[in-house]
Amino acid sequence: MRHLVMPGGLDETREILQFLAREVPPHTFVNVIPQYRPKRLASRYPAIAQPLAPREFRQAAKIAGKEGLRLARD
Secondary structure: OEEEOOOOOHHHHHHHHHHHHHHOOOOOEEEEEOOOOOOHHHHHOHHHOOOOOHHHHHHHHHHHHHOOOEEOOO
16 A cells, blocks of 8 residues: 655544554555655645655654554665
């Protein structure tokens, strides 16, 4: 499973990771990815006009670990 972490979206990330922890088989790897990069029309939407901050990604990975998910490493 892959989850793209969005800037300012840690609440949604938490909900998604909690869902995955409940619903996918325990041997499933989850890849939490920080590759979001705002391009072109994203500048029209302040919530997604900036790249993901490193601290947001670290927090997302921490949430995944707390939920007991097996993180995939690229």
